[in-house]
Each structure stands twice: as C-alpha cells, then as structure tokens.
Amino acid sequence: MTVELEWMNVDNLPLPSDVIEILKNRGIIKLNPPQTEAVKKGLLEGKRLLLTSPTGSGKTLIAELGIISFLFKHGGKALYVTPLRALTNEKYLTFKDWEKLGFKVAMTSGDYDTDDAWLKNYDIIVTTYEKLDSLWRHRPSWLNEAQYFVLDELHYINDPERGPVVESVAIRAKRRNLLALSATISNYTVIAKWLNAEPVATNWRPVPLIEGVMYPDKKGYTILFKDNTLKKVYGDDPVIAYTLDSLSRNGQVLVFRNSRKTAELTARKIASYMNFIPLDEKALSDIVNEIDQIEEGGSEEKESLKELISKGVAYHHAGLSKQLRDIIEEGFRQRKIKVIVATPTLAAGVNLPARTVIVGDIYRFNRRIAGFQEEISVMEYKQMSGRAGRPGFDEMGEAIIVVRDKKNIDKIFKKYILSSTEPLESKLGNERAFYTFLLGILSAEGNLSEKELANFAYESLLPKSLVDIYFDRAIQWLSEHSFIREEEGKLILTDFGKRVADLYINPFTADIIRKGLENHRSSCDIAYLHLLAFTPDGPLVSVSKNEEEELMGLIDDLDCDLLIEEPYEEDEYSLYLNALKIALIMKDWIEEVDEDTILGKYNIGSGDLRNFVETMDWLTYSAYQLSRELKLEEHADKLRILNARVKDGIREELLELVQISGIGRKRARLLYNNGIRGLGDIVMNVDKVKSLLGPKLGEKIAQEAARLLNRFY
DNA sequence: ACAGAATTTCTCTAGACAGCATGTC
DNA sequence: CTAGAGAAATTCTGT
Numbered sequence: 043m044t045v046e047l048e049w050m051n052v053d054n055l056p057l058p059s060d061v062i063e064i065l066k067n068r069g070i071i072k073l074n075p076p077q078t079e080a081v082k083k084g085l086l087e088g089k090r091l092l093l094t095s096p097t098g099s100g101k102t103l104i105a106e107l108g109i110i111s112f113l114f115k116h117g118g119k120a121l122y123v124t125p126l127r128a129l130t131n132e133k134y135l136t137f138k139d140w141e142k143l144g145f146k147v148a149m150t151s152g153d154y155d156t157d158d159a160w161l162k163n164y165d166i167i168v169t170t171y172e173k174l175d176s177l178w179r180h181r182p183s184w185l186n187e188a189q190y191f192v193l194d195e196l197h198y199i200n201d202p203e204r205g206p207v208v209e210s211v212a213i214r215a216k217r218r219n220l221l222a223l224s225a226t227i228s229n230y231t232v233i234a235k236w237l238n239a240e241p242v243a244t245n246w247r248p249v250p251l252i253e254g255v256m257y258p259d260k261k262g263y264t265i266l267f268k269d270n271t272l273k274k275v276y277g278d279d280p281v282i283a284y285t286l287d288s289l290s291r292n293g294q295v296l297v298f299r300n301s302r303k304t305a306e307l308t309a310r311k312i313a314s315y316m317n318f319i320p321l322d323e324k325a326l327s328d329i330v331n332e333i334d335q336i337e338e339g340g341s342e343e344k345e346s347l348k349e350l351i352s353k354g355v356a357y358h359h360a361g362l363s364k365q366l367r368d369i370i371e372e373g374f375r376q377r378k379i380k381v382i383v384a385t386p387t388l389a390a391g392v393n394l395p396a397r398t399v400i401v402g403d404i405y406r407f408n409r410r411i412a413g414f415q416e417e418i419s420v421m422e423y424k425q426m427s428g429r430a431g432r433p434g435f436d437e438m439g440e441a442i443i444v445v446r447d448k449k450n451i452d453k454i455f456k457k458y459i460l461s462s463t464e465p466l467e468s469k470l471g472n473e474r475a476f477y478t479f480l481l482g483i484l485s486a487e488g489n490l491s492e493k494e495l496a497n498f499a500y501e502s503l504l505p506k507s508l509v510d511i512y513f514d515r516a517i518q519w520l521s522e523h524s525f526i527r528e529e530e531g532k533l534i535l536t537d538f539g540k541r542v543a544d545l546y547i548n549p550f551t552a553d554i555i556r557k558g559l560e561n562h563r564s565s566c567d568i569a570y571l572h573l574l575a576f577t578p579d580g581p582l583v584s585v586s587k588n589e590e591e592e593l594m595g596l597i598d599d600l601d602c603d604l605l606i607e608e609p610y611e612e613d614e615y616s617l618y619l620n621a622l623k624i625a626l627i628m629k630d631w632i633e634e635v636d637e638d639t640i641l642g643k644y645n646i647g648s649g650d651l652r653n654f655v656e657t658m659d660w661l662t663y664s665a666y667q668l669s670r671e672l673k674l675e676e677h678a679d680k681l682r683i684l685n686a687r688v689k690d691g692i693r694e695e696l697l698e699l700v701q702i703s704g705i706g707r708k709r710a711r712l713l714y715n716n717g718i719r720g721l722g723d724i725v726m727n728v729d730k731v732k733s734l735l736g737p738k739l740g741e742k743i744a745q746e747a748a749r750l751l752n753r754f755y
Numbered sequence: 756a757c758a759g760a761a762t763t764t765c766t767c768t769a770g771a772c773a774g775c776a777t778g779t780c
Numbered sequence: 781c782t783a784g785a786g787a788a789a790t791t792c793t794g795t
Binding site: 160387579587653657659660663 | 769772
C-alpha cells in the first residue's frame with residue numbers, strides 16, 4: 043500500500059473562494075495525505091474513487107469536497123449513505139456547514155422520515171443504506187435528480203445480514219457517479235474495479251498507533267508491541283492492570299468486552315481502584331444529576347451507572363437506553379469520564395477516540411452454533427483499535443489485545459497486528475438475501491425481462507455461477523408465492539409483491555404472515571404478536587433454560603391458539619419460544635405494565651425493549667397493510683389497533699390521548715385515571731390538566747389538544 | 756453420618772436497519 | 781473446532 047506524506051495547501055484547491063473560506067473557518071489550512079491523494083486522483087473533477095483508509099483519517103472531508111464540487115458543476119442532488127442512524131445524524135450536522143453556500147441539507151432515516159415531497163427541495167441528503175433502498179422502491183421523482191452517491195463504510199458489505207442491502211445500493215449507485223469510502227480492506231483493487239472506480243488506499247492516521255499483545259507472564263503480564271519492545275505490568279486482571287497503567291499516565295481508556303455482563307463487571311472492578319486517580323468530581327456529579335433528569339432508561343441501569351460514573355468509569359452496551367448512552371459518550375468526550383467498558387457498540391459508529399484501547403476478548407460466542415467461540419474478524423479488531431489515539435490530546439494511540447493462553451501469542455499477533463483485513467465478499471449468496479434483492483430491484487426499476495433482471499444480479503459481487511443457481515430458484519419461488527408474475531416477457535410485481543417491497547419486509551416474512559392470517563378468520567393479540575415475532579424480521583431475545591420450560595407450559599393456557607404450528611425441529615422450536623417471549627413482552631407493554639417490571643421480569647435492558655417495540659411497531663403495521671391487501675378485514679381491524687397500541691405501549695382506551703406529542707403511556711394513564719379521557723376533556727379541564735402535569739406542559743398540551751380538535755371540525 | 760469445603764458440571768453470551776404520519780429537516 | 785464467569789450440582793474431607 044502506498045504511503046504518501048504530502049499535505050496540500052487549501053489555498054491551492056481549484057474551488058470557489060467561499061468554499062475555501064468555510065474550510066479555513068473550521069481550521070483546515072492543509073489537506074492531510076489521504077485527502078491530498080484523493081484530490082490528486084481527480085476527486086474535484088468528479089472522478090469515481092474508492093477510498094480506503096483507517097478510521098478518523100478525514101474521509102468525511104473528502105466526501106464533502108466531492109459533493110460540493112459535483113454540485114457546483116452539475117447541480118442536482120448528492121446522497122450520502124451510511125450504515126448507522128447515529129452516523130447519519132453526525133454527518134448531517136457536519137454538512138450543515140454548507141448551507142452557508144446555499145446548499146440545503148437534509149437527513150432521512152427510518153426513525154425520522156419518509157420519502158415525502160419535502161426532500162425534493164434539498165441538495166444534500168444524508169441517509170442510511172436501508173432507507174435509500176426503501177426510497178428507491180417507492181420511486182419518488184426527486185430521486186432521479188440524485189446523481190452523486192457517497193457510500194460510507196462500504197465494508198459493511200461483509201455484514202451477513204445487512205451487507206446485501208449495501209451491495210444492492212452500490213449496484214444501483216454505480217450506474218451513476220459515486221465516491222466509496224471504506225475502512226482498510228485487502229482486496230480494494232477488486233472492489234474498485236467492481237465499482238468502476240479508481241482506488242485510493244492509504245494507511246495514514248492522524249495519531250500514530252502502536253499495537254501490542256498482552257499475555258500472562260511471571261508475576262504479572264508482558265506486552266509485546268509491534269516494534270518488538272516489551273512492557274511489563276502487574277496485577278491480577280490484565281485488563282485492569284493495563285487500564286490503571288494508562289490512567290496513571292493521564293490517558294483515557296476504552297475497553298472492549300464480549301458480553302454485557304463482563305463489561306459491567308470489568309467496569310465495577312476498575313471503579314474500585316479509581317480512588318488513586320485524580321478526577322473532576324464536580325463535573326462527574328453533574329453527569330450523575332443529568333442521569334436523574336432523563337426519562338428513558340430503567341432505574342436499575344441508571345443507579346448502577348450513577349455509582350460508577352461518580353468514580354469516572356462507565357459501561358456501555360445496547361441494553362442501555364439511548365439517552366443514557368449519549369450522556370456517557372458525551373462525558374467521555376469531555377474527558378470527565380476516564381474509562382468506558384463497552385461491548386462492540388462503540389467499535390463502529392460515531393467518533394469516540396481514547397488514548398488506549400484494550401481489546402479484552404478475541405473470542406466471541408456464536409449464536410448460530412451452540413457452544414462455539416469464534417475469533418472476531420480482523421476488520422472488527424481494526425475498528426476497535428482504530429479508536430486509539432485522540433487527536434489534539436494524545437501523541438500516540440495504543441491498542442492492546444489481551445491473550446490469556448500463552449500458546450496463542452504468535453497466532454494472535456500475526457493475525458490481528460501483522461495481517462491485513464478480510465477481503466470484501468458478497469453476502470447475497472443465500473435464499474433470503476437473494477430473493478429480497480430481486481424483489482427490491484423489480485420494485486425500484488419497474489417491469490423487467492428476466493434477462494434485464496439477471497443483468498442486475500450479474501453486476502453484484504456474487505460469482506456468476508452462484509447467481510445462476512439462485513436466480514432461477516428465486517424466480518420460481520417468487521412466482522409460486524405470488525410476489526411476481528410474468529406478462530408479455532416481463533416480470534411484474536403483483537400488488538401483494540409491490541406492497542411487500544414497499545413495506546420493506548422480507549418476502550419470507552410476508553409469506554409467513556399471509557399463511558398465518560389466511561388460516562384463521564380472526565385472532566388475539568398474543569397470537570398476532572407471536573406470528574410476527576416468528577418471522578425472519580422479528581426480534582431476537584435470549585431465552586434461558588428456565589424460561590423455555592415456563593414458556594412451554596404456558597402455550598396451552600393462552601387466550602387463543604397461536605397462528606404458527608409448533609415446530610418439531612429443535613432450532614425452529616427455539617425460535618418459536620423466542621417469538622413467544624417477545625409476544626409476552628409486548629403483551630405486557632400494551633397492557634401498560636410498568637417498564638421496570640417488564641425489564642426485571644424478562645431480564646432485558648431498556649434499550650432492548652425499545653428495539654423490540656420499534657421492530658414490532660413496524661411489523662404490526664406491515665401485517666395490518668397486508669391484511670388489507672388480502673381483504674382480510676377482521677384481521678385488519680384488529681391489527682390496526684394492535685399497531686397503535688404497540689407504538690405507545692397502551693390499552694385501547696388511551697389511543698386518543700397519545701395523539702398529543704409529549705403524552706406517552708404514563709401521562710396518558712395519569713390523565714385518564716383522573717377523568718380526562720379525550721381531547722375534549724383536556725380542552726374543557728385545562729386547569730386540571732395543568733395541576734396534573736405542571737403548568738408549562740399542561741398549557742402546551744391543552745393548546746395541541748385544541749389544535750387537533752379543530753382539525754376534525 | 757454430616758456439615759462444609761473442594762471440585763466438577765451446567766448455563767449463559769453483541770449489535771441495530773426497515774413503514775407511516777407531518778407543520779421541524 | 782477457538783472462552784470465561786458465575787451458579788448449581790456433585791464429590792470429597794475431617795471429625
């Protein structure tokens with residue numbers, strides 16, 4: 043790989059002076075080596091590039107320059123696509139800068155927006171891969187104006203579940219103009235060729251990185267660094283020993299662990315040593331107070347974090363509420379929190395550098411194969427170690443891999459530190475991904491002949507021989523299950539197929555829903571929830587042995603028969619129980635069971651509950667739409683209400699009250715139990731509402747209730 | 756024979772995208 | 781196949 047060290051002066055860029063002004067306002071006088079290289083390869087002339095470089099090496103600015111120069115030259119729209127909503131938000135805020143030049147910036151993702159007309163007035167649109175894929179299926183007219191695509195974090199192609207979406211977006215984007223950005227990958231020339239783009243590959247990092255492997259050695263631990271130097275640290279636990287070492291040198295530490303439980307445990311252990319570390323106690327108690335203020339999050343997780351944070355330590359995983367995670371990240375960024383122990387949540391995603399990164403576990407439990415521990419990928423390690431070194435604070439970043447078994451030292455050192463990352467490969471080679479891919483293409487492109495459709499598939503990264511295998515099977519399956527039909531030599535989506543594509547659910551999900559609904563005239567909440575949770579799009583939750591037994595005993599006592607027959611096969615059966623657990627969680631949720639109670643009863647975090655609600659909201663809505671499409675009116679009526687209840691976690695009687703923004707399940711219940719049962723009651727009892735919810739909120743709510751009422755008359 | 760200690764066996768395990776409604780973007 | 785922590789079950793030990 044080439045290593046260039048040229049820094050181009052911003053003044054020398056062939057760009058309008060106001061663009062250069064904006065860069066200088068940000069404090070950018072010179073472009074760093076990767077940025078310089080990209081410019082030299084024709085970035086500003088709209089040349090198609092694939093840029094691979096480490097995290098934090100300034101790829102965003104490259105994208106900005108590419109977008110701005112393209113828009114100046116050709117007009118139209120530019121789309122910036124990321125794999126994460128948090129990233130979408132982050133880039134949106136960065137790109138806002140360009141509104142000074144008259145470019146309008148918008149973002150859109152599943153939790154935020156649809157394809158509505160307002161996007162047509164914007165020049166730069168930041169979105170996720172899934173959202174763009176979905177937009178394409180809906181074919182809004184403004185999308186034709188989008189001619190420049192920035193594909194961020196393209197290495198997500200390797201993700202077994204989400205990679206196929208990235209790939210299919212890339213296939214369509216490469217028919218226009220694109221700029222692809224990726225972490226360092228080994229086969230970048232192959233990928234560049236696939237994208238019909240010029241590769242720009244660098245290893246340059248803003249803060250140099252020193253990597254090492256830490257292993258048990260007499261009376262302590264030894265670290266072997268990449269430059270062959272050795273360092274010795276003492277203590278019982280390697281992770282804690284090195285964390286304290288880095289803290290004593292005034293560094294911040296990011297520790298990665300492979301399970302939530304060990305992340306929490308490690309954080310607690312570290313906290314018990316923090317008396318020796320100077321802390322800004324005032325600032326930390328401010329954070330603790332902030333946690334008391336937030337609404338989201340179970341009380342247990344809040345309490346345990348408050349205790350740790352007061353000692354400058356936190357843990358971080360997806361079981362925590364979003365608000366809690368945001369507070370922790372910000373506290374770390376402000377350098378008040380000194381140590382975060384995290385699961386892989388923090389490996390990808392928003393920028394959160396630390397001087398020291400400790401990779402506590404190289405093995406991870408594999409859900410698919412029981413009892414199997416697999417080594418994490420090199421890519422994953424690079425994502426984690428890439429967080430090491432904070433520009434402006436650290437001269438050097440350090441990434442330490444903990445090896446517990448001495449005989450693995452060489453192997454681990456070689457694999458993670460000396461070798462390059464895995465090549466990017468297509469993950470379209472399975473039925474679920476491939477069928478979904480074809481359905482999406484047909485939905486986005488309209489009717490195509492079999493040959494035209496196949497040509498899209500041949501443009502994927504999947505080897506032709508595999509395309510041929512899956513293609514015929516896909517066409518047959520999609521026809522037999524009436525997603526598509528053939529007319530005058532063209533493949534056409536049926537109404538049902540189009541609906542499924544628009545709802546963005548997997549065709550297998552749709553098929554399961556249809557069969558479940560068509561076999562019964564009407565059913566009960568639990569059965570609907572179970573059916574939906576059982577589909578491939580349904581959420582996964584861990585079910586312990588004890589819970590399994592309980593669930594099995596419960597099946598016969600349910601209000602009504604489930605819509606799925608009990609499977610015989612073991613794997614299927616555990617999915618069946620998984621779905622039942624989800625159904626019970628959601629049932630409690632819509633019966634207004636207190637959140638803390640739900641979290642405790644099912645042993646989940648508030649972040650998990652939020653996830654389940656989000657997914658089941660989407661699926662109940664989709665099932666409602668499908669039942670209408672299939673003219674199953676009784677199901678449709680029930681699913682419509684179920685969907686509304688899942689969205690807010692309420693009984694049916696509160697549906698009217700939760701229309702008001704700022705009123706959720708708790709406030710609605712409070713009002714209802716005090717005789718305020720609808721919008722009219724609010725308007726007529728404003729004083730009572732104010733006394734229940736406080737004057738300020740009460741007033742706001744009364745106004746909105748009045749506004750909503752007016753809309754009806 | 757039995758309480759309590761030592762040892763073996765069992766159990767558990769990461770993350771996060773998508774629809775739609777609308778007056779924000 | 782390539783794990784490690786904690787709880788539960790089982791076996792061992794000393795009196």
